Amino acid sequence: MDYLSIASLQVSYVHDNQITPALRDLSLSLAIESTGVIIGPSGCGKSTLLGVLAGLNQNYQGTVRINGKAPGECDETALILQEYGLLPWKTTWDNVKLGLELRGFSKQETVLRTEKILDKLGLLHLRKRYPVQLSGGQRQRVAIARSLVLEPELLLMDEPFSSLDALTREELQDFLIELWQETKLTILLITHNIEEAVFLGQKIFVMSECPGTIIKEYTNPLAGDYSARGKMEFLELANSLRSSLRGWN
Numbered sequence: 001m002d003y004l005s006i007a008s009l010q011v012s013y014v015h016d017n018q019i020t021p022a023l024r025d026l027s028l029s030l031a032i033e034s035t036g037v038i039i040g041p042s043g044c045g046k047s048t049l050l051g052v053l054a055g056l057n058q059n060y061q062g063t064v065r066i067n068g069k070a071p072g073e074c075d076e077t078a079l080i081l082q083e084y085g086l087l088p089w090k091t092t093w094d095n096v097k098l099g100l101e102l103r104g105f106s107k108q109e110t111v112l113r114t115e116k117i118l119d120k121l122g123l124l125h126l127r128k129r130y131p132v133q134l135s136g137g138q139r140q141r142v143a144i145a146r147s148l149v150l151e152p153e154l155l156l157m158d159e160p161f162s163s164l165d166a167l168t169r170e171e172l173q174d175f176l177i178e179l180w181q182e183t184k185l186t187i188l189l190i191t192h193n194i195e196e197a198v199f200l201g202q203k204i205f206v207m208s209e210c211p212g213t214i215i216k217e218y219t220n221p222l223a224g225d226y227s228a229r230g231k232m233e234f235l236e237l238a239n240s241l242r243s244s245l246r247g248w249n
C-alpha cells in the first residue's frame with residue numbers, strides 16, 4: 001500500500017514579480033514502512049518538495065497525499081532539517097521534550113516519553129548538555145530523538161548527514177537503518193551522496209535540473225544490507241545512479 005503519493009506536483013516561487021518554477025509535473029509514490037531517497041543536482045527543488053510534504057508550503061498544484069490526507073492535515077509527519085534545528089539555549093532533554101509540551105502532553109507522559117527515546121538513542125547520559133557541547137553526530141541524534149518522541153509515521157530528512165565526517169556519517173546511516181528496522185517508519189530522505197542513496201533507499205528517485213521532476217526511479221534490493229557496501233552490485237548501482245544524474249541514461 002502506498003503511504004505517500006504525489007501526482008503532477010508543480011511549485012513556483014514569485015520574487016520581485018518574477019516567477020521561478022521550482023518543481024514541474026513531479027509524481028512519485030512510496031510504500032508504507034519503506035525507505036525512499038531523493039537525489040538530484042543542487043537547486044533542483046528537493047527542499048521545496050520536502051517543504052510541501054511537511055505542510056510548510058501549501059502553495060502548490062497537483063495532488064499530494066500522506067496516508068490519504070493532504071500534508072497540512074497530517075500530524076504524523078516529522079521533518080529533520082540540514083542544520084538540525086535544535087534550540088541552542090536548551091539542553092538535550094529540553095530540546096527533545098519541547099514538541100510534547102507544545103502538543104499538550106501531561107508532565108508525566110512527557111517525562112516518560114523523553115526518557116524512553118533518549119535511552120533508546122543512547123543519549124541519556126548527554127541529557128544535560130547544550131547543543132554546542134555535542135559533536136555533530138550527537139546533535140543529529142538529538143534532532144532524530146526530538147522527531148521520534150512524537151511517534152511520527154513519516155520521517156522526512158533534508159540532507160541529514162551532510163556536515164558529518166565520513167565515518168560518523170556511515171555510523172548514522174547504520175543507526176538509521178536499525179531504527180527503521182525496529183520502528184518500521186516510512187522514511188523519505190534527501191541526499192547529494194550517491195553511496196548513501198544506495199545504502200538507504202529501497203526506492204531511489206533521481207531528479208532533473210530545476211524545475212525538478214523525477215527522471216529515473218530505482219527499486220533497490222541492496223538498501224540496508226551492511227554487507228553490500230563495496231560489493232560489485234552496490235558499485236554497479238552507484239555507477240548507474242551517477243550516469244542518471246549526469247543525464248547519460
Ligand SMILES: Nc1ncnc2c1ncn2[C@@H]1O[C@H](COP(=O)(O)OP(=O)(O)OP(=O)(O)O)[C@@H](O)[C@H]1O
Binds near residue numbers: 020022043046048210
Ligand atoms: N523563497 C524562494 N524564492 C524564490 N526562489 C526560490 C525560493 N526558494 C527556492 N527558490 C528557488 O527554487 C529552486 C529550488 O530550490 P530548492 O531549495 O528547493 O532546491 P534544492 O534542490 O533543495 O537545492 P540544494 O540541493 O542546493 O539544497 C532554486 O532555483 C531556488 O533558487
